[in-house]
Amino acid sequence: MNWLFPEFLAGAFAVGLPLLLHLLRRWPRRPVVFPSLRFLNAGKRSSDNLWQRLCRWLVLLLRCLVLALLAAAFARPFFENRDLTRPNRAVAIVVDNSFSLQSGRRWDDLRQWAREKVGDLAEGDKVGLMLMAPQPSWVIAPTVDTTRPLEALAGLSPGWLTARAEPALRMAGDALAALPADRREIILVSDEQRLTWSGSDFGRKLPPGVTVTSSPIPPAPARQAAVLPPILTTTERGLRATVTVRNFTGRQTRTLSLYRNDPAISTGDATSRSRDGDQEVAAPFSPSANPSPSPRPLRVEKLELEPQETRTVEIDLPGPTDHAFWLRCRLDADDLAADDSAYAVWQPSSEGPVLLDAAAPGADADFAGVALASAANLPPAFTLMAPPAGKWPARAVAVLRNDGSFSGAAAANLDAFLADGGSALIFASGGPAQSAWLAVHQVTFSPLPRRTESWPVHDWAMGHALVAALSQRRLQMLLGWEFTQGWSMPAQAVEPLAHWSDDAAAIGEIRVGPGRVLACGFIPDRRAGDWPVTPSFLPFLHQAVTYLFHAQQVTAVTGLTGQTLPLEGPAGRWHGVEGPAAGVTETELSGAVTPLLPGIYEFTQDKDRKLFAVNVPAEESDLASWTAGTPWLGLISAEPAPEAKIPRVQIAATEAEQRAPLWWWAVAAAALLVLAELSLANRTVR
């Protein structure tokens, strides 16, 4: 038995106190007059019988023991550890958690090997657990409790990143060098990919005394190929996806499937052309590989891959290209499934058309048509056309001023157009069809009362993007808007841009499902005033169309797992959509994000929507092992470890005391003895 703080044992002299009290206070002095003592048995009259004497001595013994145990607890007892003579080890387990470890049984086998290594450690050895990716970091800092790294190891799984060994080894080596130990060892749990050591500076050594033990190299995969992210380009016939498939093993036949998240597209109508042979291949239907949301693959192709071949496949995609969508290319399963899917996002590069209906009957001239034709060549460039009789193109802006555009088939087309995310600029026509259509969307057009002077438009919402764009040109753009006839909207029913009066909006924005409508309570010709010939007329139309185009815009970003992607603008909602990323729940983010799972992500800000295609790093797919010897030997320093004066006994004593906290048992025993003392003391006369 040893003592961490033996000076506290002096407290054991306190046992003299109960002894002294015991000797001084022999009998109770409190007198009690009681007249019927004659009925007490002679043997019971005195408390000085054998039982009482025994109890008194027992109580005295308990009191002395309590004090002695408390003194012992403060002195922190511990048993001498025989392992104190054994050299202490400091071990860092560095785990390669790149996605190449998902191949076959690599992860399970290497983890079991690591567990055995931790099991070889003796008491007093320190062990820590470090992950290589996305950047070297301690999961468990070096500790003498070997169960914690084991528990953490059991809960780990390989990620979707690539990893390099050197930064992790240096970080672990520096940490081990700072620990007081006789032996410092890094246990490297890795599949020894050639890639793991790429870029390593073998001329710079680890701290002296730090050794590296690496896990056994796993067997090579029997069947491994990877698909790279498709490249989307436009052709005369539409859109073309260029898909690259790399074979890392021998000859094999693989199936490549292409999915698109557009339910409007019928499957099986794409054509493909292999670059190594210009033959057109019909796309067979494969119902067994249907990812969400496309129920069927757009294209399925069988590939006969030669050993180590890189095959490029070009696939023409059917369907409209005027709106954003994402694609997923998928190979059938092999030894490493992590790189068998790749993702891409298509974003149209140009704006859609502006759909302008006919001028209202009675208009003296088509001011809006002339102004829009003039603005068509300004950026963003657009084409001006009349609304088609059938379905309106989704990526378009409709400018409507005729009451006929709000009735019959035209109204149905307008509703479908807005339901697809289209946008519209509406001028008041004063007709019943327009009022009815607006009433359906919870907005009422009320005519302004007739008066001699004209109605000015004022009280502009300067924070609105459209008003801000107008005012940035010239503030005078917001002046001179006067009308002899107008219609007002309740300010609480719309997002007002300008007002006739306090509660009456002159220009308001309405959300109709995903679509956006700018409603103006005045007509765009000279029947109600000279506004169409003022300098603000054309800029307003141009900015309004630009604003409505921008509201539909979807920004597409591509990236890799572990890569930090900037998120410009205000905070928004980030969530996964497809692939392993689909499990990423919605969170509010701003600034930047580092996705750790591949797939399609969506980032939604106030009026903007961005799609992110995140793929695994292609270089990690090559599972080829390092063949030129053991690379870590090049990092080990040949210099001897510096002679460090390790206060072994003191440290070992502290650790031994912490491992078996006997002081706690001493306190517990003292507490029990106090209870026994209280119980017995009440039965004795002192």
Added chain:
Amino acid sequence: MFAPLDMAELAALTSLPLRARCLADAVGAGRHRSRRRGASVEFADYRDYHPGDDLRRVDWRLLARTDRAHLREAHEETPMRVLLLLDVSASMNYASRPKLMTKLDYGRSALAALSLVVRRQRDAGGIGLLAEELSGYLPPSSSPGRLRSLWATLETPASSRQTPLARTLAQAADAAPRACLFVIASDFYEEADAIADVIRRLRFEGHDALALHLADPEEEDFTFSDPAQFQDPETGSEWPLDPPAAAAAYRAAFAAHRVRIHDLFLENGFAHLSLRTDVAPVDALSAYLAVRAGRS
């Protein structure tokens, strides 16, 4: 049904006559009716005339109606001689709690109330204090001033270290007239065998007796928990005592002594009543009335 009495309120009454009236009123005791019949105003029964009977008691109206002579009988009221004896030994001067009466005060109150009942019954009341010798003795008398004399004697502070109960009782028996009712208020801390002779003597001499065996609740229950130095007020001896260890034996010995005293009185045809000082002594008054009724 007696009105309940609060012992704390009773103990707070410092005037002995007041206590006595409270107790007597609680029992509702008044004049009693004798079972003996004689010449009185209260009709009891008719009986046939026998030669030699007093002609003044013949019911002449009945003779006129029935032509037969009948005597008219009425209840006769007879006085009883009651001798109240109070043990004033040091052991009686004990109360285990501040709000309790000592056994001595309790006995005084009970006997004072009894003396009031005796007075209301027009019986003859006497008194004696059982100290080292019989003291303060007043023979039974039904004179109007006797009640005040009895209360004055009861209020006389008297205590001695120890009372030889057998001897003082014998002295009372010597002094008492014939056919008295001895009402003895004591804690009877005397061996039963020692007082057996004098109890038997009372029986042989035609006396009646009512023993009021007084005890403090703590004497009966013995619930002390803390060890202490116990003192006997009569002998002055002191013992260090562990009450929980001695409690069981004490209670058994106390109960056995009480049973022996109880049996001694009952064997001689007397009444014995155990009273706790935390319960109003109305039972004592009821017992007296019962004894009184049995003797009439």
